[in-house]
Every structure is written in structure tokens, then in C-alpha cells.
Amino acid sequence: MSSDAVLASRCTACGAVSYPQHCLCPSCGGERFEPTPVEGEGTVVSYTDLYALAIDFEQRFLRLAMVELDSGVRATGQLLHETPAIGTRVKATIGVVRRQGETKIRGLQFVPV
Amino acid sequence: MRRVMVVGAGMTRFGRSSETLSQLMCLSSMAALRDAHLGEYPVDGVVVANMGAARINRQTAIASALVDRLNLFPATAETVENGPASGSSAFKVGYQAVAAGMADVVLVTGVEKMRAVNNLEGTDFVASMSHPEAEYIYGVTLPSLAGMFARMVMERYGVTRRHLALVAIKNHANALRNPYAHIQQAITLEGILEAPEAIVNNPPIAEPLHLFDCCPVSDGAASLVLAAEDVAEKLGKAGIVVAGIGQATDTHAVHERPEPTRLTAVEVAAERAFTMAGTSRDEVDVVELHDAFTILEIVQSEAAGFFPQGEGHLALERGETAFDGSLPINPSGGLKARGHPVGATGMAQLVELTWQLRGDAGERQVQGARCGFACNFGGFGNNVVTTLLRREDR
């Protein structure tokens, strides 16, 4: 994960995009990929408010979601939307999703469109 | 391939235990070995199921350690790790050794000593099963995956929080008849859902899942002794046959599943087990499912083929899966109330089925049980092992 994008893999043979990365293209078995950012708008597939937090998190709850982007790729990330529902339209952004000690980790945050 | 029988069974009481990892696996193993009355027959192999010893207990190669404790050298030994499905996977490995003729008698023990670390550490340990870059890093934990899954299923099929509560209430009540169960506490719909106090009694964990939708953290061990049919006959213990084992995998990242409301690996694994056994769903008398979260009992009951998809909660509502119903599910109390020492759970399910099929389940005996099915759910459903045990009268 670079600091500015979360990257999916576009198969150079058949064009299918997969995320996260597999060694071989899940569609055609191809071995060569082009990185392509997980970006754009999409729809909430599901979400949860997590109260039993992982290490590194000290807020009261963490809102997580699985989103299907209009490009067809699905991704999991944090949901920064006040009134989510299955089907809510969101946009993928990159932000600080976790702090591990001094390190700030950037990843997908879905915000209102 | 030879037929394989279960000739010995034993387990420790699940819960918060002062025993060490080593003590737990020894106690359980000794109980199963005693039960098997092997006499002159040596134990050829030992398989241990465990997920966390390296991290939580700072021990590795624990199957070799178990051989040592029990003085079983030079028996073969392997530790099997398949997340929460470690128990059934270890059972499968042991079964394969006997079926292939590479061993006549195998001891399989599942063990977990979770409470050597605090809850935060424990949560992180379990979360390590999720996809490191695509899930874990965001703060995803197993409950959060279950929460997202539950929301989709509830919206699509009309499952409500009340249905989930009924699963917990049933399993808590069943566990009161199980002296090995971690949780010995009856709960009521009023207390966990309907009373105004329910918000404090049953706070959200990963909405829509609440505290009483999630299994506890437990220590414990469970063991079985497997033997080739002819050995079992000579021991006078040929009765419980391993009729079928089926395993299947699915995508690691849950968001990649083509149909996220389905437990596809459960469907495929169950189909494989039933095909291997030549058994139909109707023949099953007693079921142990992997209710790490209440929603999973409902959906696994459908995915395993006992009820049509989207109707598991209706069967639950009708009382079909109650202890006195037509298809009792989790008479032991399930993971919810029997407890969930991760590596031991799969084995505890099979110990329970063994006791049920022998008629040794005491107050929680399902009358006339001759065929039992267990589903052991690894990761968040990306590696599932199902097992069918059948009783044959000799």
C-alpha cells in the first residue's frame, strides 16, 4: 500500500481487476498485473460499528464497511458516513486508518458522495 | 482405504482454567486413552490441533511435547493449525493416517490456552486470521466480519435480533445440562433484548451483533482416539464410524466472495462429507455447528443443507433445532455456551457427537442418535471442515 493509493491488480492478459492481490489472475490465470488504484464512487455492501476494538484504537466505536466500487472491485475500509445503510453511495479516499506507535498507516476511508 | 472408528473420547471442562497448556492437553488425552482401553495396542501417532501456542503461550511443536508427556515415543506427531477449524483438521489428519494404513491407532487432541493473555491481545490474535493488508490493517476483527455478514443476512432474509437471541438462549439452556460447558448461566429474552436494561446487559459488540451473540474466550482441551476397524473390533469398541469428512476453502478477504451472504465453503464441505458418507441430510439426528456468533448457527444450518437458504431462522423459531426438536443443534451448548478454546472446539464437537451416538450424553442425550454432523468453521468461513459420524450396531 503506497501512501497515496490502495492498489488493485489489473490483469494484463484479460483486464480483470482483483483486490487484494493474488499470484495469478482469478479470472484467467494470468501472471502479469498492472497496479490500478482502488478509487471512485461505490455502494455500501455492508457495514458495522465495532465496539470491541483492536489494539491501537481508542475511540468508542469504529465504523467499517465493505464497498463495491462502480468499477466492479470490492474493498474493505473505514466508513466515515454518519447515516450509513446497505446501498448508501460513498466515495473512496485515502486517510490515516491506524496508528501503530509512531507510524501512521494510510488506507481506504469511504466518505459521503 | 480402511474404515476408521472412534474408540476413545475425553475432554476437560472448558472455561477459565488454572491449568497450563501442557496440563490441559495431557488431562484430555489421558481421559480419551483411558476411555479407549487400548490394552496392548500402542498409539502409533499423535495429532494436536492448536492455533495460538506459539504466540499466546510461547511454545511451538506441541504435538511433540504431548508425545513426551505421555511417554508415547517413538509415535509420529504433528501439530495442525487451521484457525478455529484446527480441531476438525487435526481429526482429518489422524483419520487419513489410519485410513491409509499408515497407523492403526491415533490420538487426536485439540487444545487452546487463550487466557494466558488479556482480551486485547486475544482479540488481536484472532484478528490475525483476516487479510493483513485488505482487512486487518483497518481494525477489522472477527466480530466485525461477523457483524457485516449478519447485517446483510438479516436485511436479505428477515432474520431479526430476536432470532439471534433465541440461538443464544437455546445454547445457554443446553449448556446447563453439560458439565463440561464454560458458561452455566440461563439467559432470557427479557434480560438480553426486551427490558430497558438490555442495553447494558447486552451491549453492542459489532452491530448488529451484541455481547450475547458472541462466544466467550475459553481454555480447554478435547481428545479422541481413532483406530482401524479391525483393531476397534478386537478392542470390542467398533461402533462409531467416521463416515465422512468434507473440507472446502473460500476467498481470504471476505469482500471478495461472489455472494457474501452465503457460506459457500460450508456448502461445498458439507456436500463432500455427505457424498463420502453416502448419507442424506434426513439421516442426521444430532448436529454441532460453529456458533462463534449466533448468526453463524442459523446460516450454517442452511448451508449444510438442513434447511433451505434463508429459512434457518424459521426452523429455529418453530423449535426444530431445540434440544427436544426434530433436529437438535448444539445440544452441548455450542461455542456460545460450551466455550471456544480455538484449537479445541472442533474436537469438542466430535467428542460431543461421540457421546451422543454412544448414548453417553447424560441429561443432554438426544434420544436414539445414530448419526451426527459437525461443522468447524475456520477464519471467517474461508476454510471449513465438516464431519459425519455414524453409529453401527455390532
Place this chain on the structure above:
Amino acid sequence: MAGTGDLEALLRPPAMDMPPYPPKAVTLASGERMVVRQASREEVPILLEAIAPLLWVERDFYDVVAARLFGELLAYKRYRVRDEYVLVGLIDGVLAGIVNGRAVDAETGMSYHTITIRRGLRVGSHLFAAKMEYHVEYLGEKEVLIVAESPIGFRRWMIEYPLSKKYEVQHELGGVPSWVLPRDTYFDAKPRLVSGTRPVPDELLRGAETIVLPGDDTVRRQVTGERGGVECAE
């Protein structure tokens, strides 16, 4: 003997007029109803007996909590601590948990301890909330100073209410920097964290008049959760 009465007066702290905590009934996950009420000085001996077995349980700082609570309860009984109160949770009269604290002044409360004897039913959450309810709604304080011995337990309150830091104030327990529950935060959290009904029905209240001790084995087993030895299939 003439001077003893004066000396006693010297050693006994002045007492604020503290309104009593009105008992309430709380329905637990088991369907059982717990009565939360104030405990009197006369009831302290039975509370001491209840927590004595915990003085030797190292896990989760139970020994420190029990030892300090023991001292606080004794001091309350013998009039050696200022404006302390004790609340208990009783299920069918059997002691389920104890919480205590004191009023520092009209605006500030000092939370002391929370001990849960009956596990698995969120008794501790209910009793801690009852304590906060007492400080804010009945004593009328603006804030309650809080610390805890057990890091895991404390983290939950810290995040749940949430609590704020008030590090400039040293808490009486161990002299460490305090956290605080401000009045506003209490009221925001109340719908989520505080529950129960008043008045307690007569029969339920009568059943809670006398504190019944859980068995010593019960206390230790409940608290540690241990099943005492491992039993396997015979």
C-alpha cells in the same frame, strides 16, 4: 475516660448531609432482578466477610482492590473517612457486587472501588453506573474523579463514557493523576449506560433487606471463574 469523647470527636470527620441513594431494581440478562441499594455501617461486617477470600487473588488486581475496599469499608463503619457511601447489588438477597466512593465537597465526588462477585451478568457495569448516578443525580456533583487498579477494566470505562483526563488532580487512590466523569458526559451516556426502575416493588425490596453471603467457595470461584480441577469423562 473524660478525654476520650473529645479525642473521638477530633478523630471523627465532619459529616456532610448526604441524601440517601433510592434503591432501584435492575433486570439482568438471566431475567433475575438485582436490587441496588445503599449499605449501612451495620452491614459492613458481612461485606468484609464476603470480600476476604479475594485478598489473596492476584489475578486482575483483585487482591489490591479487595484489600483497599476492606480498609475503606472498615473506615466507613468506624467513622474514619469523610462522607463515604457504599452501594451493594443483591440478587435474591445474595451479594452480587459492591461499589463505594465519597463526596469530596458539594461539587466533586471521588470514586473508590467496584468489586463484582457474581460474574457474567454485567453486575459491575450496572453498579459502577449506579455510583455515577448517585454522585451526579443525588449528590448533585459537577464531576466525579475516577481511577482504577486494573488497566483492562479501566480502559472500558475510559472509552465507554468516555472519561476525560484531569491529570492536575491527584486521586486519593495511589496518588495517581485522575480521570474525571463530568456531569454533562454522564447525562449524555445515561441512556446507554444507566438503567433500572424505581421504586423497587415491596416484595423485592423486602427480599433485599438482609444481605446474604455467597459461599466462600462461590466467591472465589465466581471471581476467578475457575472450575476447581479438571474433570474428564470418567
